[in-house]
Every structure is written in C-alpha cells, then in structure tokens.
Amino acid sequence: MSKTILIDPVTRIEGHSKITITLDDRGSVENARFHVTQFRGFETFCVGRPFEEMPSLTARTCGICPVSHLVASAKAGDMLLAVDIPPAAKLLRRVLNTAQMIQSHALSFFYLSSPDLVLGMDADPAERHILGLAAKHEQVARNGITLRQFGQQIIEDLAGKRIHPAWVVPGGVSRPMTAEQRRKVLDKLPAMLDIARQTLDAYEDWAVKFTDEIPFLGEHPSLYMGLVTDENGLEHYDGHLRLIDADGTVLEDSIPAIDYPEYIAEQVEPDSYLKSPYYKPRGYADGMYRVGPLARLNIASHAGTPVADEAFKAFRQINRAGPVSSSFRYHHARLIEIIFGLERMREWFEDPLCVDTRIRAIAAPNNPIGVGISEAPRGTLLHHYEIDKNGLITRVNMIIATGHNNLAMNTGILQAAKQFVKGDKIAEGALNRVEAVIRCFDPCLSCSTHAFGQMPIRLELHAADGTVLDQVMR
Amino acid sequence: MERSVQRSNPGILIIGYGSPLRGDDAAGQHAVADWVDSPPSGCEVRCLHQLTPDLAGDVARATLVIFIDAVPARPEANDLQVSRITADRGDFVETATHHASPSSLLALARRLYGVLPKAWLIGIPASDFSLGDTLTPATAAGVRAAREIAAEIIAAFRRDTGVPVHA
Numbered sequence: 256m257s258k259t260i261l262i263d264p265v266t267r268i269e270g271h272s273k274i275t276i277t278l279d280d281r282g283s284v285e286n287a288r289f290h291v292t293q294f295r296g297f298e299t300f301c302v303g304r305p306f307e308e309m310p311s312l313t314a315r316t317c318g319i320c321p322v323s324h325l326v327a328s329a330k331a332g333d334m335l336l337a338v339d340i341p342p343a344a345k346l347l348r349r350v351l352n353t354a355q356m357i358q359s360h361a362l363s364f365f366y367l368s369s370p371d372l373v374l375g376m377d378a379d380p381a382e383r384h385i386l387g388l389a390a391k392h393e394q395v396a397r398n399g400i401t402l403r404q405f406g407q408q409i410i411e412d413l414a415g416k417r418i419h420p421a422w423v424v425p426g427g428v429s430r431p432m433t434a435e436q437r438r439k440v441l442d443k444l445p446a447m448l449d450i451a452r453q454t455l456d457a458y459e460d461w462a463v464k465f466t467d468e469i470p471f472l473g474e475h476p477s478l479y480m481g482l483v484t485d486e487n488g489l490e491h492y493d494g495h496l497r498l499i500d501a502d503g504t505v506l507e508d509s510i511p512a513i514d515y516p517e518y519i520a521e522q523v524e525p526d527s528y529l530k531s532p533y534y535k536p537r538g539y540a541d542g543m544y545r546v547g548p549l550a551r552l553n554i555a556s557h558a559g560t561p562v563a564d565e566a567f568k569a570f571r572q573i574n575r576a577g578p579v580s581s582s583f584r585y586h587h588a589r590l591i592e593i594i595f596g597l598e599r600m601r602e603w604f605e606d607p608l609c610v611d612t613r614i615r616a617i618a619a620p621n622n623p624i625g626v627g628i629s630e631a632p633r634g635t636l637l638h639h640y641e642i643d644k645n646g647l648i649t650r651v652n653m654i655i656a657t658g659h660n661n662l663a664m665n666t667g668i669l670q671a672a673k674q675f676v677k678g679d680k681i682a683e684g685a686l687n688r689v690e691a692v693i694r695c696f697d698p699c700l701s702c703s704t705h706a707f708g709q710m711p712i713r714l715e716l717h718a719a720d721g722t723v724l725d726q727v728m729r
Numbered sequence: 730m731e732r733s734v735q736r737s738n739p740g741i742l743i744i745g746y747g748s749p750l751r752g753d754d755a756a757g758q759h760a761v762a763d764w765v766d767s768p769p770s771g772c773e774v775r776c777l778h779q780l781t782p783d784l785a786g787d788v789a790r791a792t793l794v795i796f797i798d799a800v801p802a803r804p805e806a807n808d809l810q811v812s813r814i815t816a817d818r819g820d821f822v823e824t825a826t827h828h829a830s831p832s833s834l835l836a837l838a839r840r841l842y843g844v845l846p847k848a849w850l851i852g853i854p855a856s857d858f859s860l861g862d863t864l865t866p867a868t869a870a871g872v873r874a875a876r877e878i879a880a881e882i883i884a885a886f887r888r889d890t891g892v893p894v895h896a
Contacts, residue, residue: 396837
C-alpha cells in the first residue's frame with residue numbers, strides 16, 4: 256500500500272501552499288508535488304478596464320512585489336502607446352526596480368532563509384525566524400533589517416509609499432527625483448555595500464556546512480531564462496530575453512517580447528492553481544526552465560560592476576564556468592545581485608540624469624497589443640495586454656516568476672523527499688529540508704496565482720491508496 | 730551597523746496600521762492620517778499596512794512608541810483597549826517572518842539595538858473587516874477617541890519624563 260505525507264502549510268515563503276509526498280508499497284518516496292491552492296483571477300477582472308489603470312491594478316496582485324508588477328505593466332503600457340520613454344524615466348524605473356530587488360532579496364535571504372543557513376536545518380523550529388536569529392547572531396539580523404529598510408525607503412521616497420505605490424505609469428514615471436532624495440541615497444550607499452560584502456563573505460562560510468546536502472536540495476539539470484544586456488551582462492529592467500540549456504548553450508536569444516507565446520506555453524495541472532510554463536520547442540515537461548537570480552547569473556557572461564563581477568566569477572567557478580545547477584545556490588546568487596544593484600545605484604545616483612525633470616512621454620494608444628517583460632526579484636515577469644480602439648483591456652495574460660519555476664520546484668522537492676524522508680512519519684529535519692528547497696526559489700504565491708488573501712502551506716504523507724498517513728500543519 | 734542608537738534627540742513615534750481595503754481594519758491608519766503631514770510636535774508618525782521587522786530601528790530610536798490598531802469589538806465592552814506593552818517574543822510565530830506584533834517589534838529593538846522604549850497599544854474596536862474603504866460609525870468614533878488618548882499619553886509622558894518638545 257502506498258502512502259502520502261502532507262506538509263501544510265509550507266513556512267517562511269511568501270504565501271500559502273502545501274506539499275504532498277507519496278510513498279510506494281515499500282515505503283519509499285515515489286512522488287512529491289507542490290500545490291498552490293488559492294486563486295484570484297486578475298487576468299479576468301481586469302478585462303474592460305482602461306489600460307492606464309493596469310499598473311496600479313496589477314500592483315495589487317501582491318504586497319511584496321507591487322513594484323515589479325508596476326514596472327512590467329508600465330512597460331506593456333509603453334508598447335501600447337508606442338513610445339520610447341525619456342532617458343530619465345528609464346533610469347528612475349531602474350532605480351525603483353533595483354530598490355525592490357534589494358529589499359526583496361534581503362527579506363528572502365535574511366528573514367526567511369538565513370535561520371536555516373545560520374542556525375541549521377535541524378534547529379528548533381520555534382527559533383528558526385528573524386528573532387531567533389537575532390538572539391544568536393545580532394549583527395546578521397541587524398544587517399538584514401538595515402538592508403531591507405534601505406530598499407523600502409527608496410521605494411517610499413520615490414514612489415510615495417512602500418506597498419502599492421502608483422508612481423510608474425505608461426510613458427514614464429509621474430514625479431522626478433529631488434536633490435534631497437538623491438543625496439540621502441548616496442550617503443547611505445557605502446554602508447549598504449559594506450553590509451552586502453560582509454554577508455557574501457559570511458555566506459561562503461555558512462554554505463560549507465551544507466556541502467553534503469546541496470546535491471539533494473534541488474540540484475538537477477534544467478534550462479534557464481532571463482534578460483541580459485546587449486553585452487551579455489546581468490540585467491534587471493530591459494535588455495533581451497535569453498534561454499540557455501543545462502550545458503550553457505544558447506537556445507534562444509533576443510526573443511521579442513511580443514513573440515513570447517511562440518516559445519513559452521503554460522500547462523495547467525489539476526492539483527494546483529499555479530500553472531507550469533515550459534519551453535515550447537522541448538514540450539512539457541522536458542521544457543522545464545528556471546528563472547530568477549540563479550538563472551540570471553547562469554545566462555550572463557558577467558555582472559557589469561566591479562565588486563559583483565568578482566563575485567560572479569567565483570560563483571560561476573562552482574561548476575567550472577558552466578551553469579550552476581543547484582537551486583540551493585539561489586541564496587548565493589541573491590547576494591551577488593544585491594551587490595550588483597547597490598553598485599548600479601551608485602552609478603545612477605552619481606549621474607545628473609537622475610534628477611532630470613523630463614520623465615514622461617504622453618501619447619494616445621497606438622498599438623493593440625502590449626507586452627512588458629522585466630526581471631522581478633524572483634525572475635522574469637511578463638505582462639501581456641490587448642486593448643480595443645478605446646483603450647479598454649480585452650485580454651490579459653500574466654506569467655509570473657514563481658510560475659516559471661513551478662516545474663523546477665516540483666523536481667527539487669521530489670529529490671529532497673527521496674533523500675531525506677524515511678518511513679511514514681515526517682521528521683522535523685526532513686520536513687524543513689523539503690521546505691527549504693521551495694524557499695530557495697523565494698516563491699511568491701500571491702503573485703503566481705494572482706491570488707486573493709493570505710496563503711499558508713501543509714505537508715502530507717499519503718499511502719498508495721490515498722490514505723493520509725501523516726500531516727504537518729504550521 | 731547601527732549598534733548604538735543616537736538618542737540625543739529623543740522622539741515619540743506613533744504608528745497607525747491596518748489594511749485600508751478591509752473596512753474597520755483601517756482604523757489605525759485613519760487615526761494617524763491627519764498627523765502624517767503635520768505631526769504633533771516632537772512626534773514622528775507612520776501610517777502603515779502592517780508592522781514589519783524593519784521598523785525595529787525606528788522603534789529603538791524613540792523614547793515612546795504608540796501603536797494604534799483595530800481590534801475585534803467585544804460584545805460586553807466596546808471601549809478602546811488601551812494597554813502598556815513591553816517586549817515579548819512569544820507571539821512571534823514562525824509564519825510571521827515578514828510582519829510583526831508590537832511586542833515582538835519591541836523585543837527585536839531591545840535585542841538588536843539594546844534599547845526598550847516605553848510603549849502603548851491603543852486598540853480601536855472594529856466589527857466589519859469585509860472589503861471596503863469605509864469605517865462603521867462605531868469604529869469612526871473610536872478613531873476620534875484614539876487620537877484623544879494618544880494625545881493624553883504623550884502629554885503624560887512629557888510631564889513624567891520632562892522630555893522637552895522638539896518641533
């Protein structure tokens with residue numbers, strides 16, 4: 256008789272979900288599935304709205320990633336308007352997107368994952384959070400709080416508020432940066448960069464402790480997708496969409512945003528509201544790819560800033576310059592992206608263009624279809640809108656970073672479950688290791704299902720006949 | 730980083746929080762909304778969706794913190810729920826790693842920055858948390874009362890501590 260283990264809710268992720276692990280007749284792990292159980296329906300209820308509303312409407316998809324949606328949505332709006340936005344507007348959008356990247360990566364690394372990395376996978380679950388971390392490693396917790404606050408404060412200062420700002424609009428942004436805002440950020444940047452560098456050094460010590468486990472925490476071949484610059488550098492806002500295979504061979508380069516349906520299809524599974532996108536030419540599920548920090552570092556040839564370039568080289572040496580295939584390394588990649596973002600910030604804020612007041616292109620809609628692609632903290636974010644002659648939305652498709660990673664997350668938890676789950680009871684350490692694979696991706700389930708409200712997660716152990724043998728709910 | 734917090738200019742921090750899209754849950758935000766642009770002398774005012782651990786530094790820089798939030802109305806007593814609070818990590822549940830309670834925030838401030846400001850929580854009775862951006866009449870009345878209580882707490886704190894007003 257086979258059995259099923261249920262983990263519900265999965266903890267320390269953005270949103271709620273559950274994991275089921277099915278055992279075969281001999282009690283060995285046969286399958287593992289990650290289920291996202293909520294549904295929201297933004298793609299449907301946005302139909303009929305004026306396209307100018309889309310950035311603000313879609314930002315409501317999530318309280319963690321509203322800025323990412325603003326940026327992708329506004330880029331889709333730019334295409335509808337058929338405008339090339341002013342250089343200062345592009346720079347300011349980059350600043351906001353990077354501030355979001357920094358605060359979100361800090362949240363993921365310090366608040367959600369560092370309790371595992373620093374305190375250990377087998378630490379008391381009652382202590383595995385930011386306060387438990389603070390009790391034993393004050394400086395690490397302080398650094399996390401400081402770095403996140405830095406990113407959040409830039410968002411608040413520029414865009415008016417930290418959650419659901421409305422500053423990014425089709426055609427540009429709605430207000431310029433002030434000299435005071437510029438000075439404030441420039442003053443803080445050196446200290447933030449120090450924190451990021453210290454954390455990367457510390458991470459390398461922490462990661463050594465997981466050397467034996469890393470091969471079982473989502474290490475598998477896959478394709479990788481993301482944006483790169485024209486010079487093949489790391490890119491978060493614009494650039495061109497690239498897809499490589501597990502060996503690093505470029506499969507697609509410069510995929511035009513509007514042509515994405517030729518390359519990406521979305522599979523619907525009956526047990527989750529989270530769709531499973533895949534690379535169409537390879538088919539489902541061989542077309543599994545990963546996006547986000549790990550993928551971005553795998554598809555680029557360098558970062559593009561001095562300190563991040565050094566860190567990038569070391570990162571790519573993990574697999575002798577080939578793509579790094581362990582999802583555990585998302586944490587490492589996240590830290591390099593924080594450094595990259597801070598260095599880019601310094602360039603942008605030292606450029607007088609940042610306080611230029613020409614920040615918006617005004618036009619009526621000129622194209623019936625607009626597709627905006629940008630890099631959110633968790634990976635490639637795609638907004639696709641179609642409008643009628645009055646500028647009212649007739650169709651919406653949003654493909655979210657966490658969705659892109661769905662097949663890889665399922666592959667990763669199956670690998671971890673096979674290694675760590677033994678018998679028909681869930682040991683705490685095993686549970687945490689399966690969850691830790693999901694946390695590597697820093698999934699945002701609210702975004703990925705465009706879901707409503709809070710979403711917890713659960714782990715179940717099932718027998719072959721479907722009987723629930725054990726479950727954990729937190 | 731900020732191990733020692735400069736407290737040469739002791740301040741009062743007022744944080745009103747709650748979801749502005751969930752009816753009465755927005756009571757805390759309503760209570761401080763008018764103060765955001767013109768705060769009482771010597772006060773810093775924050776109007777937020779929720780408390781997050783990032784606020785620990787701001788809390789540690791204050792000498793008095795007043796949290797204003799909506800609380801479920803009790804049938805037997807529909808008055809404001811006003812209480813002195815202190816650091817407590819007990820309610821910092823694992824799933825809440827990107828939000829915090831007032832007492833866990835105080836605990837974090839004490840742990841990371843070595844300071845524990847005096848703190849009060851003003852709970853405004855609320856009954857309707859459904860989607861919407863208006864308050865029920867009872868909660869709207871509670872908002873007004875909360876502002877008066879906050880002003881009393883500030884006045885008493887200044888009287889007791891002799892902390893001067895910083896404009």
